Amino acid sequence: MKRSAFFISDGTGITAEGLGQSLLAQFENIEFNKMTLPYIDCIDKAKETVKTINKTAEADGFKPIIFDTIVNSEIRDEIGQSNGFMIDIFGTFLGPLEQELHSKSCYTVGKSHSITTNSNYERRIDAVNFALDNDDGARTRHYDKADVILVGVSRSGKTPTCLYLALNYGIKAANYPITEEDVEDQKLPTALKAFKHKIFGLTIEPERLAVIRNERKPNSRYASMKQCNHEVEEVEMMYRRERITFMNTTDYSVEEIATRILVATGIERRAK
Amino acid sequence: MKRSAFFISDGTGITAEGLGQSLLAQFENIEFNKMTLPYIDCIDKAKETVKTINKTAEADGFKPIIFDTIVNSEIRDEIGQSNGFMIDIFGTFLGPLEQELHSKSCYTVGKSHSITTNSNYERRIDAVNFALDNDDGARTRHYDKADVILVGVSRSGKTPTCLYLALNYGIKAANYPITEEDVEDQKLPTALKAFKHKIFGLTIEPERLAVIRNERKPNSRYASMKQCNHEVEEVEMMYRRERITFMNTTDYSVEEIATRILVATGIERRAK
Numbered sequence: 026m027k028r029s030a031f032f033i034s035d036g037t038g039i040t041a042e043g044l045g046q047s048l049l050a051q052f053e054n055i056e057f058n059k060m061t062l063p064y065i066d067c068i069d070k071a072k073e074t075v076k077t078i079n080k081t082a083e084a085d086g087f088k089p090i091i092f093d094t095i096v097n098s099e100i101r102d103e104i105g106q107s108n109g110f111m112i113d114i115f116g117t118f119l120g121p122l123e124q125e126l127h128s129k130s131c132y133t134v135g136k137s138h139s140i141t142t143n144s145n146y147e148r149r150i151d152a153v154n155f156a157l158d159n160d161d162g163a164r165t166r167h168y169d170k171a172d173v174i175l176v177g178v179s180r181s182g183k184t185p186t187c188l189y190l191a192l193n194y195g196i197k198a199a200n201y202p203i204t205e206e207d208v209e210d211q212k213l214p215t216a217l218k219a220f221k222h223k224i225f226g227l228t229i230e231p232e233r234l235a236v237i238r239n240e241r242k243p244n245s246r247y248a249s250m251k252q253c254n255h256e257v258e259e260v261e262m263m264y265r266r267e268r269i270t271f272m273n274t275t276d277y278s279v280e281e282i283a284t285r286i287l288v289a290t291g292i293e294r295r296a297k
Numbered sequence: 298m299k300r301s302a303f304f305i306s307d308g309t310g311i312t313a314e315g316l317g318q319s320l321l322a323q324f325e326n327i328e329f330n331k332m333t334l335p336y337i338d339c340i341d342k343a344k345e346t347v348k349t350i351n352k353t354a355e356a357d358g359f360k361p362i363i364f365d366t367i368v369n370s371e372i373r374d375e376i377g378q379s380n381g382f383m384i385d386i387f388g389t390f391l392g393p394l395e396q397e398l399h400s401k402s403c404y405t406v407g408k409s410h411s412i413t414t415n416s417n418y419e420r421r422i423d424a425v426n427f428a429l430d431n432d433d434g435a436r437t438r439h440y441d442k443a444d445v446i447l448v449g450v451s452r453s454g455k456t457p458t459c460l461y462l463a464l465n466y467g468i469k470a471a472n473y474p475i476t477e478e479d480v481e482d483q484k485l486p487t488a489l490k491a492f493k494h495k496i497f498g499l500t501i502e503p504e505r506l507a508v509i510r511n512e513r514k515p516n517s518r519y520a521s522m523k524q525c526n527h528e529v530e531e532v533e534m535m536y537r538r539e540r541i542t543f544m545n546t547t548d549y550s551v552e553e554i555a556t557r558i559l560v561a562t563g564i565e566r567r568a569k
Contacts, residue, residue: 028398036553037552037553037555037556038556039315039552039556040315040316040318040319043311043312043315043316044312044315044316044386046312047312047366048387048390048391048394051368051387051391051394051402051403052394052398052400052402052403053403054400055398055400061566063556063559063560064556064557064560088397090394090397090398094319096323110393110397112390112393112394114316115319115320115323117389117390118320118384118389119320119323121382121384122320122323122324122362122384125360125362125382126300126324126327126362128324128326128327130323130324131323131324131325138550138552138553139549139550139553146550149551150457150551153456153457153460157432157456160429184425184429185422185425185464188425188460188464189464192457192460192461192464192551277411278410278411278418279421279422279464280309280311280410281308281309281410281411283309284309284310284311284335284336285336287335288335288336294333
């Protein structure tokens with residue numbers, strides 16, 4: 026069975042998308058055709074949206090599921106006229122929250138992802154620049170400013186995780202690649218010694234590592250099973266010897282790796 | 298008035314955090330102390346969480362607001378015993394969705410951000426690598442594979458936006474800096490000519506640009522008001538002359554810039 030789902034917002038649509046995806050992920054047997062419609066911030070755009078929803082309903086033979094975070098009730102009511110099944114997120118929760126907080130909500134359009142109400146915003150952009158400047162061991166002299174330093178063999182997931190931590194949480198994450206020479210040495214690289222308390226190790230199944238490396242450098246020694254086995258084995262020995270906390274990233278998404286690092290290190294997760 | 302808010306999940310907590318932030322942003326007069334508790338996936342952890350919530354309630358003299366996306370109803374019920382005000386996201390919406398979809402939800406823990414149900418995952422990681430490899434005009438020979446090429450003067454917001462598009466949507470975004478020489482030339486840089494249809498321009502208020510550049514290179518010619526004025530003026534003239542769609546990023550967050558680029562270009566927003 027195939028159903029359609031719309032994520033509709035007067036802002037970026039990120040909240041509606043996030044909640045909608047999470048709820049739909051609970052229905053494994055149904056395939057969803059998902060569409061996001063951001064910036065639906067006037068009645069005219071709402072009327073256009075209703076047309077789109079109704080056309081989809083007709084083509085599908087089912088009501089599309091609508092997740093909306095529109096704050097203006099007139100626009101929301103307009104969308105409510107469509108032949109969709111509406112999950113009215115703000116409408117459902119703002120009332121009870123107003124009561125509990127003894128405060129009227131300000132019903133301001135697109136608040137959550139705007140730069141002005143996002144006190145953490147500059148810190149996030151600074152952290153992205155920090156992650157880029159301190160990627161892949163490029164520079165080590167700013168490690169005193171790092172919140173965390175991810176280490177691991179090449180292609181074990183360090184860079185995307187650092188960027189995720191920076192973009193979403195404003196956390197300054199550097200990363201340092203453990204090379205073959207480092208593992209032969211059986212020692213923590215010199216540049217890292219003074220920052221051992223900030224280090225978090227990543228590891229990965231050698232089979233998966235070989236697949237990833239082969240995409241990058243096909244049929245190289247670097248991507249060979251033998252090499253991947255060797256590096257992973259040595260790096261894990263090094264983590265144990267040096268008592269570095271580490272996790273295996275093979276089955277985890279960047280979101281999950283980042284969350285687990287924050288839990289393990291106790292770094293504060295600064296909400297946006 | 299200061300209130301506390303908890304975002305609680307058996308998974309990463311990203312969904313609870315996202316929705317909670319959006320709802321709380323509607324209450325401008327209240328300052329919230331926000332905490333995210335991920336991986337609350339057993340009764341023992343739930344009991345610990347209840348203690349934390351109750352302690353906070355006592356210290357605040359108010360019920361903490363709880364946004365939770367816990368799928369297991371026993372764990373959720375445990376949290377419900379706390380002295381908090383619970384916004385039970387899954388509990389509220391899964392029932393109506395099950396009815397409409399004529400399907401039982403699978404109530405699987407931490408589904409939405411896991412690698413296995415995330416069909417777009419490898420594309421996202423590929424796109425991050427693409428953004429890094431094609432950052433700042435470093436390489437131009439892969440522009441045929443780009444979904445979009447962001448152009449703009451140095452520090453107008455190109456790199457964070459490319460990384461955001463990649464990490465969140467799996468969109469391959471390259472970026473190319475428009476240098477002083479380019480603008481003197483009064484022409485689109487040669488490397489871009491064949492890809493004009495993929496180009497999206499960023500611009501920024503010169504005052505803001507000078508602030509950002511001064512953080513990078515204090516008191517340099519590069520960061521001077523005169524230079525920033527000149528570059529911005531010239532690049533905007535170039536956009537107009539070459540009929541390149543562009544936006545002013547000054548008042549927008551990375552989320553908003555990315556969303557507006559997708560709307561303007563019509564690039565499909567691949568939901569995660």
